[in-house]
Amino acid sequence: MAKGTIFLMLLVCLWAQVLIFSAATEGNDGGRTVPTTSGDVRGTVQYINDLPDKPIYTFLGIPYAAPPVGNLRFSAPQPAAPWEGVRDATKLGPFCPQGQVVFQIFPFKFEHHNMDEDCLSLNIETPTVEKDAKLPVMLWIHGGGLSMGMGHVVPFAALAAKQDVVVVNINYRLGALGFLSTGDENAPGNVGFLDQVEAMIWVKENIQNFGGDPDRVTIFGESAGGLSVSYQVASPLGKGLFQRAISQSGTYSTMEVLPKPLELAAKLAKEVGCDAKDSASLVDCLRQKTADEILEGSLRMMKMGSGEMGEYFGPVLDGNFLPEHPKDLYHDGQANAVEYLLGVNNHEFGFVMPSLTGPLGFGQGMTEDAFLHELEKLIDRTYQGAKKDSVIAAAREVYRYNPDDPMAVQHQYTLFAGDQMFVAPTVDTANKHAASGSNVYLYENHYVHSASAATRPEWVGCDHGDDTTSMSGWPFIDVHLAAGGVIPNTADDKKFSADMMAFWANFARTGDPSDHTGGPADSPAVPEWPQYTPVNPAYMNLDMTSSSDVGLHPDRMALWNDVIPKLVASSDKEEL
Template sequence: MASGIMLLMLLACLLAKAAAESGDGGRTVPTTGGDVRGAVQYIKDLPDKPIHTFLGIPYAAPPVGNLRFRAPQPAAPWEGVRDATKPGPYCPQGPVIFHLFPFKLHHYDFDEDCLTLNIETPTVEKDAELPVMLWIHGGALAMGMGYVAPFAALAAQQDVVVVTINYRLGALGFLSTGDENAPGNFGFLDQVAAMAWVQENIRNFGGDPDRVTIFGESAGGVSVGSQVVSPLGKGLFRRAISQSGTYNTMKVEQKPLQIATILADEVGCEAKDTALLVDCLRQKTQDEVVQGCERMMKLRSGEWGKYFFATLDGTFFPEHPKDLQNQGQANEVDYLLGVNNHEYGFVMPSMVNPNFGQGMTEDNFIRELEQLIERNYPGTKKDSIVAAAREVYRDHDNPDDPMAVQHQYTLFSGDQMFVAPTVDTAGEHAESGSKVYLYELHYTPSSHSATRSEWVGCDHGDDLPSMSGWPFLDIHLTAGGVLPFSPEDRKFSRDIMTYWANFARTGNPSDPTGGPADSAVVAEWPQYTPGNPAYMKLGLTSSADVGLYPERMALWNDVIPKLVASSDKEEL
């Protein structure tokens, strides 16, 4: 009798599960926190291949109240089946992010209860063991969200599991008092917690925890590079991809308490000591903190404002990341990294100066050179550095043409911020004996190039639509209609997704082993080594070359550091 009752109960459970998973095709999957039920989506060129999608899964507890300005804590388990068909709130930030994206988002909600992740996968079979690609979004560590638009095309075309995450931003993610009251790097610690969650759970979503690749763009690339050198990243991923940013793209804040005090003043907290300062900041609403950060950032004011950056917290960064790299303490992972060919072409300078694009005088260029050097090397004698930089960045055919001067300025700024740090990191990581692949991306999607002047190349962020597979989706615009893409856009997107997924599978972007039979055939990508600094020019027709802008890179990675060191010695 008892066995009959148990059989009926089991049958009822199976029927209930079948009913729950019928209709839209959503599947229920167990996690360490409880069961989650997702939905399915399809891409245009693979209409019969469902991509199982799970959104808004908590990977850590809400960092609110006394947990604000602390390392992430485990998420509380839940009973029953959690609905995972909608993304969770975005981490608190200013509304400027909505103006940067011209397309419709899933929602427009900010909340500190934002430590969630999203999964898109072709299968939820435990024994599938597909490579996992964990995306870390950009946004200067101050803005952005994990799930802007689906990665369904990447998952479907390349048979990979894609995970996207939210992490704390701005002051809530990176404020530091330089001591135990607020060590800092909370956003990086959130990323570590998300990677640990993936290790524990991703098999249930068809993924292989031993083949996790973290990838990100801009501040996401900075985050990836930081995870590569941090001891906390050890064993959590096998490969890394940094797009337009690495650990030395953004500075490590040496005097974080000064920045924390500026925010405290903005929101009305007295800084008698760090414990009281942090306690006061915990009492402020998220909007008060965010608005204080916005006033500090001074976007579109023509000035460079104050941002919250990484710090030497003793845990995530026990030493300066440059020292960790040089001492051979970086994680031994395969590393693919690179830049676009016009990183500071239009988007970023326009965020600082809304009148950018009308040309530049020689005097303005020199002034910009001096200001940048003062920001990055305060107290250094500028004349010799300015002279060396102006010699390298000069259009000798049109030295007085305002548009030519402006173009040289964009190359100068892009090299300083993105290209030189990336080439430096590639060399350092290759010296450690790990595999490295370097690239420069030349292709701009037609939807971007149609709205810009012809002198703008492949700008910062232009790689995102291609790498994400947007040309195979309907990306709905806020003004109506969908984002237009051409056959060339789809061809390049297919190529770049193939390179990225090949790397995630095998550690070699050219090796298709284990990939889909209908994957794109791509050109051979040589490995970057100290003796052969090869890189790939990625475009509609990709090709390999050796030595990415050697004269310009020598200026930033050799000449200027020596001039700065010489200036420091003179001061002594």
Template sequence: MADIAIFYLVAAESGDGGRTVPTNGGDVRGTVQYIKDLPDKPIHTFLGIPYAAPPVGNLRFRAPQPVVPWEGARDATKPGPYCPQGQMVFQLFPYKFHHYDFDEDCLTINIETPTVEKDAELPVMLWIHGGALFLGFGYVAPFAALVAQQDVVVVTFNYRLGALGFLSTGDENAPGNFGFLDQVAAMAWVQENIRNFGGDPDRVTIFGESAGGVSVGNQVVSPLGKGLFRRAISQSGTYNTMEIEKKPLEIATIFAEEVGCEAKDTATLVDCLRQKTADELVHGAERMMKLDSGEWGKYFYPSLDGNFFPEHPRDLYNNGQVNDVDYLLGVNNNEYGFVMPSSMSSNFGPDGMTEDAFILELEQLVERNYPGTKKDSIVAAARKVYRDQDNPDDPMAIQHQFTLFSGDQMFVAPTVDTASKHAESGSKVYLYELHYVPSAKAASRPEWATGCDHGDDLRSMSGWPFLDIRLADGGVLPFSSEDRNFSRHIMTYWANFARSGNPSDPTGGPTDSPVVPEWPQYTHDDPAYMNLGLTSSSDVGLHPERTALWNDVIPKLVASSNKEEL
């Protein structure tokens, strides 16, 4: 599983001064909101706009269809239902949600913009949420601070998740990747409608974190994304962070049996699944994933469908067929530092980790990711790289090496590999490692859980330190002056990139934006990257020995093992 870390927040909004704007489905009437440091700047907000037909009945397990038009001005002051998923999403995080409604009629889009003048032609940033492709939703936290401070249009949306979004029978009955096709439909909607909301359809940047970053990476390689966006930002996830499912029909068959459908043939299987309620499918998927057991269950991953993926994404890169878009991508400096191992590894905790436990984790990963290979040489190569030379026997040092090993395998090495491949394709690339930990996050973790963890970047990038983020218990999420300073810093980089393709170039941006250090472009000959923190600086070569292990050494050992088997 690539991640389960997603963060959802709520801020107060104003209901006065809403505007009515036309779309290709009909008129929508929105509302306005304000942020604390710009009290006189209304952010026009439109929520819950359908961008495709409800994927229900016979449209379940099919590509999204055109939106069903409506008459009159549709109320767009509340977010639409969330796409079906488990209650886990509400249990994981202590925030106050807008609502708690799930429904298959969930393909809706949300817009926050500083103007609705057609000739404004502001850069557009289209957010793709994370959640391992089985959790999450588009609009729960306003992007109002990013919109107001940087004069950009921010768009968010829901897409289908889990079985409803990614089940595949490997043929025409359920080709799969429906969630990715929903993302394509949302991008197409933006192209057709965003001028009416002050946006420039020729300057669309898609951005996302974790599974959202994976989604962005897959849109970069898919031919269906061609012409729908100009730039892309992947935070903590790229196309190769999440594997392509090699046996989708096997997974679909296991799932069908779990929910009481016989798999005589794929047409019968899919027809039976269409008769089940969304709740039955969600609960069946949760049982199949074994979320509460501590075991590694079966998940719905992207599949080769011949449409969104005409070939394996790796081959699309190798054949030079990816979209020619500017790409900014990167990771946090301790992706697997605390949040994920605390919920996924029984060997992790305040007492550290033994050598035997670390070796066991290594062996299990090799067996899971490289089945049938001789694991001893791979484990030995990994243990050589991930060893604290000063404290090789210290349980806390061993545990820290375990977090680096896991984070590199899931996030860092795939990101560096993608940066290299995309740069070789001829497009501009900017790489980063983010170090800043929000103050409330740092205060809530044990002293030994150091570094910027998976998901820590979301608060800063979204501008949450400038909003009143409501908690479920009635409180407000605290932020420090340093949190606000870093948030301004990172929002400036992201918005500069969306405007011009260069995160350091302030041209066309607000005159009061912070002056940010120069961010060098990443190339094959000069693999420069940016260390992002309160004081950002550039460097060359992001953890070269560690990333080389995953991107070069281990693939060669696997290939050698496979040859021996032949």
């Protein structure tokens, strides 16, 4: 994916997540004390609007790893230290260091704005704390381009209450603190992913005390959370820690492995005043800097808001979490054999992302010259060395438009950009995972919550991040605005949200999104969702009335996953 887009990639998903923050009613009465391997924790309870007599036991800010400070900065996480007595788990822990933009662009209430390098905590929402309940567990990995975000932006009380599942969400290290690498033992990289693994280990060891089944864990996430899930599915370190996975709007090729991580680390070192002679002295110097100095230096490298192509920290081949590229792990049969549900929204690059990262004047239409210029820029950034004329000609055959209709040209621009970043990577991952022999379910989401639709032009479809509001149960809680008041919900919003939560929880419970066996008696009946295979690429259109189909945009997917890679490969051969 293009470097300049990474940092902004998930502002729209955070928009949806912040909408549903701090919305359920909370109270200290009824909180329970639960033992963990580090010590006892006492939480609180919350309720959703239409189930006022069903407490959701909530535990916030539980450390799952030691503070990643000092010599543990840029290192794999270590287990949390034990404590004596009962730890208060009624307030969120600090968010991991990141830019203030996440707090500045949304008009919704945050519980706090505190950030600290000591941020490796998790939060649990569960309808029971009975050890023998063995409810399915759903572990949420947040989005934010691996550069921003936090676990508890999204309260999952409605999902826990309506579907009788235990929901866990986590903070993990972000940006340079989470993904800087020198390409050797001094800072191998991927520690943000290793944080996610450590959280899974904590869940495996402790979740039974919170009513969960440690052998029935589903990891799920959206955008950078979805691509995190995809990397976890490929990595050998996830073996046995989860049985199912859900990637919403993002898989590993949405944010590719960085080819030269040491160069990026050296740029950050120079940015913060480290005159290092080798990787060991570079890392030592960076460990002497404050977290704020590291953060500010990396934000300058990203060139946020400058209109230029910045640089980001992301996944690397580290010989441990990623011994090989995910596509090679699949080819070698090393990816985890878990059941996988994945999909996209039908207009991933519809409005918010192109408004932030697209051409000037986006939304007013586009000339054909502007379209071709954007396509050429994408090819230069993503397929270096390719014969641009051949790629452009192939793309023009697929993304057809009337050149005299600026809005039609702009629409095709939003489709090709969304396909390249999200849709094609998702379909390609579905093909690889299904070919490995595991069950796969694919979807395209069409439903837009009424509040989101009211803020955008009519020509925008289901944009990036629109799914998070329905999946997490926003329509069943009160969403508070900083200026006062709450967001209204329609009957359709509630109906679709109930269906989507049922699909997700059914999958977590049984491995089949249509099978509600063992679920609540009042869970809505949902349509049959056929399995996806490369031979029969069936998928579900999620909407007010969901229905299955076969072949998700086959011509567009063939372009990105077959035609263009072959054109790039032929260009490489000619250069040799």
